[in-house]
Amino acid sequence: MGPALEGWPFLFSLLPLSPSLLLLSRLSPPLLSLWLLWRLGPPLSLSPPGPPAPLSYPGAQPGYDLCLPLFQSRRPAPVLQSRARIRGAAHSRVFRCPCAGPAAAAAVPPSLPPPPMAAEIQPKALTRKPILLQRVEGSQDVVNMAVLVPKEEGVISVSEDRTVRVWLKRDNGQYWPSIYHAMPSPCSCMSFNPETRRLSIGLDNGTISEFILSEDYNKMTPVKSYQGGVTALCWDPVHRVLFSGSSDHSVIMWDIGGRKGTAIELQGHNDKVQALSYAPHTRQLISCGGDGGIVVWNMDVQRQETPEWLDSDSCQKCDQPFFWNFKQMWDSKKIGLRQHHCRKCGKAVCGKCSSKRSSIPLMGFEFEVRVCDSCHESITDEERAPTATFHDSKHNIVHVHFDATRGWLLTCGTDKVIKLWDMTPVVS
Structure with missing residues (x-):
């Protein structure tokens, strides 16, 4: 052997493994030395034979290690480490061959639990879902709206079949209607005030009907009825009051913030109300109608709700009978x-x-x-x-906009004319 192979006595055990290495050693020993230096690193010093010891390297990750003693002569046996990941495993164990000795066995941490098996059955999480308590059936058409009656086991519903029903729970556990009231038009929406037991129902024909329910929810008394489609809306954010203009020439102030269910009527137009605008700093409402009138209402006064119209078969003053009596x-x-x-x-x-x-x-x-x-x-x-002032705009107003900073009012009419008004003399 040449001097290039000095210090590599263990290489003779590799030569039978590969005929190409044997041929390379005979043709060019220096080339073989360079190849071994590139693959195995610098030559190791000679050491007396002993039991193989496990080797470790920086950055080792938990995995499966396999120890394979390659050489038994004049050199500690190197460790051939290979990694194999198990998908889904939270832990891994290191396996070494028995020839690694007790030192390698001591290096394995005994406290690591075994990895979970793929076939292990995990317990399913408990699923929560709503529980059906009752089914209330009996409507002949689509139920557009329904509410629960507070402090009572009851339901109020309005439907496309033009009925208003109050369902109460009976002794047998079923809900049966205690009130069945037919309306002149399909019911589209409703609002119920449990404190005053006032029920407001909106119909498809633009009518709003109000009723008072009895304490036992077995009787329903009509209170008011507002007819005519809503043509304009305006909102007072400070006092939480809604103003609505209607085709029946009236403006209604709805007390939404006070939750009293009151509705105050404002009658000041000879045609349908087309537009509304509110000046919050002066508490004045501006309403414009199809008759060309501009009405400025003073809302900073204590207004009263219109009374309910009473029914009688004779005059309640002179007791004279009416023509149907x-x-x-x-x-x-x-x-x-x-x-x-x-x-x-x-x-x-x-x-x-x-x-x-x-x-x-x-x-x-x-x-x-x-x-x-x-x-x-x-x-x-x-x-x-x-409590209001009246002005003539000389055109049929369809839209209005008020600029409170400058006191200007803009009106648009069916005559294709836009007019600007200085309202500071009347809105102040």
């Missing part, structure tokens, strides 16, 4: 009269007992309306003081 007409031998209502007290009166007219601005009646004789005498001059 045949029994009383026959008994009294008198001709029935036409029924009217006083706008201040709401009583049903005849034409003779309600021959007077008066304006009631605090109730929203800026124009003179029918009142009974007793209410006409009780109205003072202060109560007749107007």
Whole structure:
């Protein structure tokens, strides 16, 4: 052997493994030395034979290590380490052959648990889902809205079949309707105030009907009805009041923030209300109608809700029968009269007992309306003081916008004209 192979006595054990290495050693020993230096590193010094010891290297990762003593002569046996990952395993163990000796066995941490097997069954998490308590059936068409009755086992529903139903739970555990009321049009929405038991129902024909439910929820009494489609809306964010303009020439102020269910009417137009705008710094409402009128309402006054119209078969002032009361007409031998209502007290009166007219601005009646004789005498001059101003824009207004910083009002009409108004003389 040449001097290039000095210090590599263990290489003779590799030569039988590869005929190419044997041929390379015979043809060019220096080339063989360079190849071994590149593959195995610098030559190791000679050491007496001993038991093989495991080798480690920096950056070793947990895995599966296999010890294979390659040489048994004049050199500690190197360790051939190979890594094999098991998918999904949280831990790994190191396996070494018995020839590695007790030192290698001591290097294996005994506290590591075995990796979980792939076939291990994991417990499933408990699934939560809602529990069906009851089914309330009986409507003939789509139920558009329903609410629960607080402090009662009941449900109020409105449907496309034009019915309002109040369902109460019976002793057998089933819900049966205690109130079945038919409306003139399909019911689209509703609102229920449990404190006052006031039920407001919106119909497809643009009508809003209000009812009062009895304490036992077995009777429903009509209160008011507002007709005409809503054409304009305006919101007061400070006092949480909603203003709505309608095609029935009226403006309604809905007390939403107070949650009292009150609705105050404002009558000041001769045609449908087309647009609304609100000046919060002066608490004034500007309403414009199809008649070309611009009305500025003072909302900084204590307004009153219009009374409910009472039903009666005879005049509640003179007791004269109305024309449909045949029994009383026959008994009294008198001709029935036409029924009217006083706008201040709401009583049903005849034409003779309600021959007077008066304006009631605090109730929203800026124009003179029918009142009974007793209410006409009780109205003072202060109560007749107007709370709104009226102006003519000379065109049919369809839209309005108010700039509170400059006091300007913009109106758009069907005559294709846009007008700018300085409202500081009246909005202040």
